[in-house]
Amino acid sequence: MWRHMADSAGVAGRLWDEWVPTQVRRLIVDALPGGAEDARRLAVWLAATHDIGKATPAFACQVEGLAEAMRRCGLDMPLYRQMPDRKLAPHGLAGQLLLQQWLVERHGWPKAATGQFVIIAGGHHGVPPNYPAINELGNHPSLLRTRGSEDIWRGVQDELLDVATAACGVGERLAAWQRVKLPQPVQVLLTALVIVADWIASNPDLFPYFPGERGSDPERLDTAWRELNLPAPWAATEPTQPAEELFAQRFDLPEGARIRPVQREAVRLARELPTPGLLVIEAPMGEGKTEAALAAAEIFAARSGAGGCFVALPTMATGNAMFPRLLDWLERLPDERADTGAHSVALQHSKAALNRDFAELMRAGRRQHDLDRDGTGDAWRHSEDARSASAELVAHHWLRGRKKAMLSSFVVGTIDQLLFAGLKSRHLALRHLAVAGKVVVIDEAHAYDTYMSSYLARVLEWLGAYGVPVVVLSATLPPQRRRALAAAYSGTEEDDAAFAPVEQARDYPLLTTAAPGTEPRLSAPEASGRGTDVAVERLADDLDTLADRLAEDLAEGGCAVVVRNTVNRVHETAAHLRRRFGDERVTVAHARFLDLDRLAKDEALLADFGPPEKVAELGGKRPHTRIVVASQVVEQSLDIDFDLMVSDLAPVDLLLQRMGRLHRHPRGEGQSQRPRPLRTARCLITGVDWETVPPEPVAGSQRIYYRHPLLRSLAVLDPYLAEAEDAPGVPASAEDGRLGNVVGLPGDISPLVRRAYGDEPVGPPQWQEAMATARKEHDDHQANQRSNAGKFLLNPAGRAGRALVGWIDAGMGDADETRGGRAQVRDINDTLEVLVVQRRADGTLATVPWLADNKGGRELPTGAVPPPPLARTVAACGLRLPYQFSFSDVLDRAIEELEAACVEAWQAKESYWLAGELILVLDEDCRASLAGFDLHYTPFNGLEVHHAQ
Known part of the structure; x- marks a missing residue:
């Protein structure tokens, strides 16, 4: 345990120095009296002490051989089977209470001042504890220290905390920190930083353990950090050249083309805003809004210290179309820290691994497991890092999986990935860290209904609190939505009179800027003349x-x-x-x-x-x-x-x-x-x-x-x-x-x-x-959407100093883009996705016959896992079944029928592409029956669905 404490502290220090974007560091620095030095010490100390809850009988009793050795040293504890109530003391919550007691009893802190710091230990497994859980554990003190040997347990716990505090150089700062009121966004970011440090330090390939090992070895941390080779954040340099020259250097403009007035105005506003904030760009289709957003993002990043950029789009198709455009832009960007190596890049949606450009970055081959539990189980092979031809962009091996991919510096993804930051879900702090260090670009902002807009407004509220620059794009944004977006980012009520001009503006094209604590501004550049x-x-x-x-x-x-x-x-x-x-x-x-x-x-x-x-x-x-x-x-x-x-x-x-x-x-x-x-x-x-x-x-x-x-x-x-x-x-x-x-x-x-x-x-x-009747039905529907969205909607940031206790209470578990995952932030029924193969006349299974590049008509083994290239082809034949299969009775029947026909060998854990997937088998005529429907698929018409006769 002491070794893991030291490893976690060391990793946290390296993350702070070399990986955490300036934009995030600045937010934490501004919350502490000692500035940057205080902020780094606090981050390292929190990582060092986050697992103190493991020094308790409730945790230590789990392995009897080790527990007996502890008993011989005086740390008495019951047998594992004699502690049925140990589930009341998960080690994160236990650590939170131990840290609180240590601060109160040994350093004289008021109990009310401790919550904002100790909650980070409590929440380092993804869910901050709530008050009932805290009170229940408080009523079972023997889970923290066994009766009869309380003093020995307390001595060990205090010694671990004392040594960690001294090693981190924090002892002399504790008195000053007890008067601090940490903003809730800062608590979230510190929690996420501790989670990342814990996951890295828990990986035995990076930090091996040897019996009898003594002392601290600086080379241990250096070796692990070098092996991890985590790419540094983007360090944008503010472009000073005229807008025309900037666009010519960053984008493939047709010969003789001139930039549009909207693009020129976006650059001007990004440069002249007092602080980077929200920029809404409304302009016609084909006016180069995407290029304007990326140019503004570069300027915002240089001014704010953002370490990357996230581009959110409505669908996977739009995300796939945007990804190569982002790569082209990245390859043209200067970087003041170019000598630090590659930038991490990710495409984030459920089918990202099938995208050609991203697959090339990953060097398509062995699919990585998404093992996020304490960071264990990932494979660490630099040969599996895939770099672009310029060796400047990398799909990094550690930044894979649905919980970590968003931590890459540059990400293109569906809007769901952004909306998940407003959803009460496990490891939400990681999603907040991912977006808090970036510039966020939201495209097609008009495309989201009331349900999704509820999440978008809440996310914008948090992004404003983090100081994240945001660029919103739309050709057809209703004025009410413009006002709602600006008010949400500014952290004010939508009916605030200061935002009335935002809704009343009639100019087009139109650029709107907003930021917390400032009044919105409007700018109406000339139209380009194209029409x-x-x-x-x-x-x-x-x-x-x-x-x-x-x-x-x-x-x-x-x-x-x-x-x-x-x-x-x-x-x-x-x-x-x-x-x-x-x-x-x-x-x-x-x-x-x-x-x-x-x-x-x-x-x-x-x-x-x-x-x-x-x-x-x-x-x-x-x-x-x-x-x-x-x-x-x-x-x-x-x-x-x-x-x-x-x-x-x-x-x-x-x-x-x-x-x-x-x-x-x-x-x-x-x-x-x-x-x-x-x-x-x-x-x-x-x-x-x-x-x-x-x-x-x-x-x-x-x-x-x-x-x-x-x-x-x-x-x-x-x-x-x-x-x-x-x-x-x-x-x-x-x-x-x-x-x-x-x-x-x-x-x-x-x-x-x-x-x-x-x-x-x-x-x-x-x-x-x-129309009045239709309006009433519409208003009722929107009210229902808002109500449904509110069930799992994250609360606004609370007052500074208020601990994140119960932050995601009544949440919905993990947020993801698996089957039904999109329904968490979209007002849609659960949907069913299948992988399609064909059964030939001789009874063998094969890929569908019309696929190009020699992928069609390939026989599929049924007694073994298909080779990875063949399995990947099957995975690329995914098909989302239509609305007829979203009704619960039909959905359940379809799943039952598909599971009954599954290929058992394909469910093996080494079947990275196929395990857990539902397979729809078409006959020779490309037909199938499923849940009372007749299905017919052709490459010309796609899927046709009819009720079975």
């Missing part, structure tokens, strides 16, 4: 009508996209259009494909419909005539461009996002390279019964988006959707005075979103009764 006028029309929700209109508009060729709100409508539409136009002219894109097929679909979309330079780079050629029938996957993440769009009605912000895929890139002077009838961008809106009053969205759309936002969307678009002869001279929402039924991008984005999400009545008088 697209989109003619909008109604289209009856009839497949023959759709086919006739497409035949007419595509008579001279062209590329059209039909966006449906449900996959079932995608399938129905594609089948009908194929009968009319042929299979080769109609393709589909949605989320119900195998992972490898989805990746191939995305690549094909970019090769056919991406920017001209991207199409040329991929060796593709824009099709003469093509119809893509897609779900919402084309709404974001993919830089693709169509001549014509047909879209189901959606909330207006999402509908505008879809319109951003029309004429996204110039194709010849005046779009002259597009077919003549399609040189004007046109969006036909369908998925609505236009004959009712008000028009009625189809049931599938209402299930996804709810009726109220759909009717509000219809109401604000109604002036644009009038028949030509009935069109008003100046549409009510067209504030630039333009005539006709044309939505101007970006000019109409802000007024349309503002009116759709505002409270004023919109739409014709005869709609109002139905």
Whole structure:
């Protein structure tokens, strides 16, 4: 134990000196009277003493042979089986009480002053104790010191604490510290630092133990730290060059391209803000918001001391698309500590190991176990660190697994990974340490519902308390959400009058800044001059009508996209259009494909419909005539461009996002390279019964988006959707005075979103009764979402000096992205994911036959674990089953059937890719029956689901 105490203290010192970002250190330093020296001493001392609770009979009785040796030295204790109540004294809680008693009895501390320090020992296993647990252990003192030998136990405990305190140079500081009031964010960060130090010091490969070993060996720590080789944090240097030069150096700008006014203004604000804080960038699609965010992040990091950057995106697909862009940016960054070696990089979502770029960084091969328990069990092989070609970026071996990956310096992940920081869950302190040392970039901020927004607001509140710079990006952010985000980060109530101008602002593009203790500021840069006028029309929700209109508009060729709100409508539409136009002219894109097929679909979309330079780079050629029938996957993440769009009605912000895929890139002077009838961008809106009053969205759309936002969307678009002869001279929402039924991008984005999400009545008088009913249903639904979100929502940071006792009480265990994990921070039902294989005519199992690169049709052994490359291929054939399988009775039945058909050999612990996974076996015709449904999968249509006959 004394050896582990010394190891933990030594590791904590190295972490403080070489790994903890300046941004985190500064927060702790500012809380202590002795500044930096005090902060380091406190961190080291807390690590040294965190396991003092193991010097108790409740812990020591577990191994009888060792316990007997202690008894011979006078440390009496009952046998293990004679201590049924020892569960009341987990060693973290026991250590908390022992430290408290030591401070009170030997150093004269008031008991009330001790909690904020000793809670760190209590919470070092991921869950700070609550008051009932503390009181219960206090009523069982014999678990800490056996009756009859209390003095001997106390002597050992005090000696360990006295020696640790002297070794850490803390003795003379204790008197001053008892007057300190540690802010709760500081308590969280110190707890996380102790956890990391404990996990590293507990690894026997790094810190081996030898019987009879005496004394402290400095080489022991040096050797272990050198073997661990933990990458240092980013040390950003503040760029001083003009914005144009900065962007030219950091990003691949087309030759002769000029940076956009929004990008220039983002750089200016980042440089001029008194302290780095929140920066909200609202600008049209295609304006380079991501590049603006990364440029601002570099400036913020240099000024705040952030040691990395986390980019949060709505989905795994958007995360995968962002990851190579982040790597390109990183390779261009200067670093004032470049001689310190590599930077740690991670892609953080449940399928990160299947991403090509990240797999290359990890040198795809042996999958690491995620063993977070006290840091034991990880393999330490530097050959398994994967470096980029420049040897500057590394997927570090220790920073793997769902609890540690976020501690990497640079992370791209789903928004869930950020929202988990607002979820009461085990080892939450580690997630806070991970984000507290970074700049956080939140993309597509409009894409989150009330449930998710509750978590986002709470996380922003904590990020503001930590002083974490945050950049929020959106093309279509409702004004109320802008105000809520700014108020949350600033730590004030949303109805604070100082934030009214944030909601009232009508400029677009718009940049908003906020920080705790300051009033928000607004800046309205000029638009870039790029714009697209989109003619909008109604289209009856009839497949023959759709086919006739497409035949007419595509008579001279062209590329059209039909966006449906449900996959079932995608399938129905594609089948009908194929009968009319042929299979080769109609393709589909949605989320119900195998992972490898989805990746191939995305690549094909970019090769056919991406920017001209991207199409040329991929060796593709824009099709003469093509119809893509897609779900919402084309709404974001993919830089693709169509001549014509047909879209189901959606909330207006999402509908505008879809319109951003029309004429996204110039194709010849005046779009002259597009077919003549399609040189004007046109969006036909369908998925609505236009004959009712008000028009009625189809049931599938209402299930996804709810009726109220759909009717509000219809109401604000109604002036644009009038028949030509009935069109008003100046549409009510067209504030630039333009005539006709044309939505101007970006000019109409802000007024349309503002009116759709505002409270004023919109739409014709005869709609109002139905809209009022829909509004009531919507308000009830949002209230229910807020209530449900609050069940596991972390509390705001409490007053300084208040201990983190019960910090995550009533929490939900571990936060993760396993099956059902996303439902912890999203208002969705538990979902089921399967790995898909095929059973051939001879009864053998194989990978599905159409996979490229010689991966398809490979026989799979059933009596043994498949070789890692083959197992990885199976793991890359993951498929999330649709909503029909989210209902509890169907879900339970499906799991039961899938588990009954599992391949036993694949569940072996060495089966890193397949153990614990559910396998869906398709027959020769790629069909299967599951839980009363017939499933059919093809690489052309994805998964189709029908009720069994």
